[in-house]
Amino acid sequence: MATPRFETIKAHIESQINQGDLRPGDRVPSENQLCEQFDVSRMTARRALQALTDDGLLIRTPGLGSFVAEQRPVASMMEVRNIADEVQQRGHRYRAEILHMESCPADEQQAWLLNIKPGTELFHSLIVHYEDDLPLQWEDRLVNPAMAPEYLQQDFSQSTPNAYLSQVAPLTEASHKIEAVLVEEKIASALDIDRMSPCLQISRRTWSAKGVVSLATLIHPGDRYCLGGHVKQ
Amino acid sequence: MATPRFETIKAHIESQINQGDLRPGDRVPSENQLCEQFDVSRMTARRALQALTDDGLLIRTPGLGSFVAEQRPVASMMEVRNIADEVQQRGHRYRAEILHMESCPADEQQAWLLNIKPGTELFHSLIVHYEDDLPLQWEDRLVNPAMAPEYLQQDFSQSTPNAYLSQVAPLTEASHKIEAVLVEEKIASALDIDRMSPCLQISRRTWSAKGVVSLATLIHPGDRYCLGGHVKQ
DNA sequence: TGTCTATGGTTGTATATACAACTAGAATGC
DNA sequence: GCATTCTAGTTGTATATACAACCATAGACA
Known part of the structure; x- marks a missing residue:
């Protein structure tokens, strides 16, 4: 298990966001849809979405779905800027x-x-x-x-x-x-x-x-x- | 389900750390021990430990266990502290x-x-x-x-x-x-x-x-x- | 027409289980 | 005595399942 499956899913969605395929406000596939798409269990799909949420890339709302965050997380001043x-x-x-x-x-x-x-x-x-x-x-x-x-x-x-x-x-x-x-x-x-x-x-x-x-x-x-x-x- | 069970467990450990019952370097109960102690499944106990790790309070090492972090995490300066x-x-x-x-x-x-x-x-x-x-x-x-x-x-x-x-x-x-x-x-x-x-x-x-x-x-x-x-x- | 009530889909929480990878220390063999 | 192997315990990953809470919409009803 070189790279965990949830990491793969996370990376996939993250790249879609970075490349503009998914734009702020867009809806991300639901947990169940990701289950089918990647052939994983719901907990695994969920973990990918949760990680993206923790990173500030997604906003999840019960009953509605997961959406690309409007504002890309602001570079905290902790971020090392050039x-x-x-x-x-x-x-x-x-x-x-x-x-x-x-x-x-x-x-x-x-x-x-x-x-x-x-x-x-x-x-x-x-x-x-x-x-x-x-x-x-x-x-x-x-x-x-x-x-x-x-x-x-x-x-x-x-x-x-x-x-x-x-x-x-x-x-x-x-x-x-x-x-x-x-x-x-x-x-x-x-x-x-x-x-x-x-x-x-x-x-x-x-x-x-x-x-x-x-x-x-x-x-x-x-x-x-x-x-x-x-x-x- | 007012407060999730994993939150209860997390709060319990966190207070032990804050009160000095658990000191930096100390070992925290393992996932299985928490299962028995709080009568929850391993995934629930795990989630509490994982949350504490994300907060920087614990360091977890495969094969060894979970330990109280040496350095208390410094609040990000963005955080509004009291x-x-x-x-x-x-x-x-x-x-x-x-x-x-x-x-x-x-x-x-x-x-x-x-x-x-x-x-x-x-x-x-x-x-x-x-x-x-x-x-x-x-x-x-x-x-x-x-x-x-x-x-x-x-x-x-x-x-x-x-x-x-x-x-x-x-x-x-x-x-x-x-x-x-x-x-x-x-x-x-x-x-x-x-x-x-x-x-x-x-x-x-x-x-x-x-x-x-x-x-x-x-x-x-x-x-x-x-x-x-x-x-x- | 307007209001209320199901209903299906979504995320949140929780359980029980399984196997892999890693560590330390004990047991074994030389 | 020393090196090797085994074992028990730990965390990491993953599955399958269940129910609760929430939301929007469609349909039933007045």
Whole structure:
């Protein structure tokens, strides 16, 4: 039983939604219809629909049926977004300045966080992201070399580490911490702000199926960036 | 079938975890043990355990059993949490100082945000929340009087507006904005911080089934509070 | 015409059962 | 003593079945 049957059914419906064959508001086959279509028991069909509901793709109503959710689930701010896309979606020009990019041995804490042995070489990048000519984000990132061996060879002037890493090691898990901080002089000058202006600091650890991928500290000037989100139910 | 049986079992285990009868790492009764204990079928017991796993309270391993998760899941920051519960869960004493509590006419913008007519009387509260004797949150809240007519009569020295509102108008939707800011002198002194120290400001609009309930601005000293979260898949 | 009552279809809950995959520890054989 | 095999217990998947709660529609009835 390589992939469970309910996963197959789930994937089938999910792809129909993604490809537009099923549009928001459309009715999805009922549990019994799926039973016949895939030759499974009702509990199995049900499990597929339930999983899609948990993911926010479907809305099920007793007596009525299952329908494709009107609003695709809003990217919670927990979702790891790509700042280049964000900037371009706002209609501005994105560019990045790479300050630092090298391999260095992991100290005790870094090793623990990345789940590697202390002293192992890890990758370190330091990048400032710009919206037009205004610095928008300071990105300090440590990368588990086992997960992305080619990391240092990438060109991050146009793409972003985020985009690259999600390609080579699709993330399955992430933890975040969000704080308001003041920053040291080096960062302040890179972001072109006063040392006394408050910044939003996001510390993020990401996992792929095989383990910890990366450790990132993202710092935004408080007056140029905020996090937003909208949740239903 | 008022409350499903699996909900009962889930609640039972959840309370055991919350009360410390079951500690992180502890083993939870197996599916079969729960079957006997609650006189239900295995699928029902299983469903309770599965729900707890989805909530991040348990970790289940084939061949081994189900165990209380080491890390209590951090509420997604999208989730509207009750600061009183948060403080008490950390084992500290919660108290609140009510600075202001009255009804006043809605101006243009407030009316638009609360979806009421300009000039309508709305409720306004200003509360500082303490962890032990340290100010932890400045809460400036506007409430749609149609949703909670008794709002001004409540005693918020022990409970919180949050808790009260979620009782009288269970929320179905919320939108958030999170920023890093500096605060004015009045707020700084109420929070007992320097005017130059960065703060985390959360602006939150909440809906119930019947419409917009409330508009809150929450301000936390940057060095005393942060938002955290962990997402899987 | 309008109201009420079945009826069929849907999801929600629950049971009893079966087999597969995995783990730890005990029993066995060398 | 050591490695291997077996076994009991656990979770994961799947089936077949049953009844309850809910909804929209069609039909009966006034």
